[in-house]
Amino acid sequence: MEITGIISGLIIGIVIGALGRLVIPGRQRIPIWLTIVIGVVAALIGTAIAAALGVADTGGIDWIELGIQVALAALGVSLSVGMYGRRRE
Template sequence: MTVTGIITALIVGLIIGALGRLVVPGKQNIPLWLTLVIGVVAALLGTVIARATGVADTKGFDWIELFFQVVLAAIGVALVAGVGGRRRLTR
């Protein structure tokens, strides 16, 4: 993978992670780097799911693939924020 590909993956991951945070209601006390990691993982998994279902090769922008990615990012943010929130309450 080239440096440009890595930078692009990080930017896309940050955008997908931010969209995932916007979808989840309430305040999420998770750091920016964790949002980036969740976004990158969600973007990769969303692309895999879109290709497996056959919707990744559409003409124009892949809205369904973006939907999969944002939903997975929202699930990831909700899970991480929920686990982090519970951990802080028990201390």
């Protein structure tokens, strides 16, 4: 894997993780590194799901794939907020 692939993966993970946090109402008390990890994992799994559904490679912006990725990130953020919050108290 090249360094540009790693950097672009991190940037996409940051964006997807941030969008996932914005979808969840209220304040999330999780560290930024966890948001990035959730975003990267959600982007990878979302791309795999979109490919399985046959909507991963369309002309222009892949809105369905992006929606799947953000939904997975929101799910990951909400689950990690619940687990991280219980552990911290």
